[in-house]
Amino acid sequence: MAGVRRCTLAVVVLMCVCLWGPTEAVGGAKSRPRSQRRPPKKPKVNPIDLTPAAQNVDMQQMTGTWYLLSVASKCSYLINHGTKVEPTVMTLTRPSASDPTLSVSTKTRHNHQCWEILQVYNLTPTPGKLTLKGARSELNTEIVIGETDYNSYAILYYQKHGKINVKLYGRSVDNLSEPMLSKFEQLAEKLNFGLAYIFPFPTYSHCGDVDQDHVINCVPTC
Numbered sequence: 604m605a606g607v608r609r610c611t612l613a614v615v616v617l618m619c620v621c622l623w624g625p626t627e628a629v630g631g632a633k634s635r636p637r638s639q640r641r642p643p644k645k646p647k648v649n650p651i652d653l654t655p656a657a658q659n660v661d662m663q664q665m666t667g668t669w670y671l672l673s674v675a676s677k678c679s680y681l682i683n684h685g686t687k688v689e690p691t692v693m694t695l696t697r698p699s700a701s702d703p704t705l706s707v708s709t710k711t712r713h714n715h716q717c718w719e720i721l722q723v724y725n726l727t728p729t730p731g732k733l734t735l736k737g738a739r740s741e742l743n744t745e746i747v748i749g750e751t752d753y754n755s756y757a758i759l760y761y762q763k764h765g766k767i768n769v770k771l772y773g774r775s776v777d778n779l780s781e782p783m784l785s786k787f788e789q790l791a792e793k794l795n796f797g798l799a800y801i802f803p804f805p806t807y808s809h810c811g812d813v814d815q816d817h818v819i820n821c822v823p824t825c
């Protein structure tokens with residue numbers, strides 16, 4: 604804590620010197636300190652706000668099973684453990700056509716044990732955009748369905764704390780096509796995710812039924 608305080612104090616002192624330090628005029632006289640105008644701050648733009656949703660997204664057609672095929676991310680965990688990711692499958696369910704939510708079940712394996720995480724995505728007034736609510740609004744995850752044909756692939760963007768990930772899902776693990784993977788890589792590259800930040804997920808050994816002792820219920824929030 605003392606180190607933090609010292610660093611904070613040093614920053615304050617340096618700012619005072621830079622902004623308010625007197626300057627020497629000709630003949631050694633000191634000029635009046637002049638306040639410097641700070642340039643106006645540029646409005647903060649979230650990466651996901653620059654990501655358009657697919658047109659006329661049909662949420663009913665988005666329901667069903669989706670296998671996670673690849674993730675573009677600068678998440679430190681993936682950077683350090685990207686070769687050890689486990690097969691992951693997501694199932695979307697819409698309670699009714701008028702319900703403003705999607706029920707989400709995600710199954711994956713951890714320490715050789717299958718787990719199921721239950722969540723709910725809230726629809727927003729903008730078609731193709733959803734919100735996974737956190738305990739506080741600043742902990743929300745914003746989700747955009749960027750592109751899908753409903754039958755073979757879907758590309759989803761997830762943003763939390765201003766950081767964005769891109770995920771490629773497929774209806775099947777058997778129909779991976781080069782054009783689909785290339786499209787995902789191109790969209791990821793627009794967000795500065797090079798190939799070093801793209802992590803393929805296993806296409807085999809997905810979890811089936813999960814016993815209740817290994818279900819994590821994150822509805823409404825975790």
